[in-house]
Amino acid sequence: MWITGQHPVEELLSSRLQRPRKVLLSEAVSEKAREFFAARAKAAGVPCLTCPKEEWHRRTGEREGGGIAAEIPEFLYADLETWIGSFSRRAALFLLDGITDPHNMGTVLRNVRAFGLSGIVIPRDRSCP
Numbered sequence: 719m720w721i722t723g724q725h726p727v728e729e730l731l732s733s734r735l736q737r738p739r740k741v742l743l744s745e746a747v748s749e750k751a752r753e754f755f756a757a758r759a760k761a762a763g764v765p766c767l768t769c770p771k772e773e774w775h776r777r778t779g780e781r782e783g784g785g786i787a788a789e790i791p792e793f794l795y796a797d798l799e800t801w802i803g804s805f806s807r808r809a810a811l812f813l814l815d816g817i818t819d820p821h822n823m824g825t826v827l828r829n830v831r832a833f834g835l836s837g838i839v840i841p842r843d844r845s846c847p
Contacts, residue, residue, distance in 0.1 A: 720778040720787045727788045731758045741766040744785025784824035809836035816844050
């Protein structure tokens with residue numbers, strides 16, 4: 719799975735919770751941006767590769783993203799009953815349906831964390847991964 723765009727990849731590289739497998743940059747990206755992401759990836763211990771624009775599109779399957787992408791493992795969904803059973807009886811969970819825009823999902827996740835909720839439930843289909 720690929721995360722694309724300058725800000726999402728930058729945030730992913732600074733995350734302590736998830737590390738990308740690699741960063742892939744298009745040659746169309748400015749030299750300054752390539753140097754920035756190469757340095758961030760190196761500091762995080764993540765390989766950083768540069769390739770022609772056409773190869774970037776082919777490998778990521780994306781037409782947007784500005785030529786900046788990070789590969790992460792596929793999202794693992796938990797069995798709902800097992801997952802809910804792992805919380806205390808007073809846990810507060812947030813149920814989501816149909817959030818397909820990554821920016822909206824990020825906003826929701828930041829608010830869930832800010833309000834101290836224990837987790838979110840999202841469906842496998844019609845949802846941002």
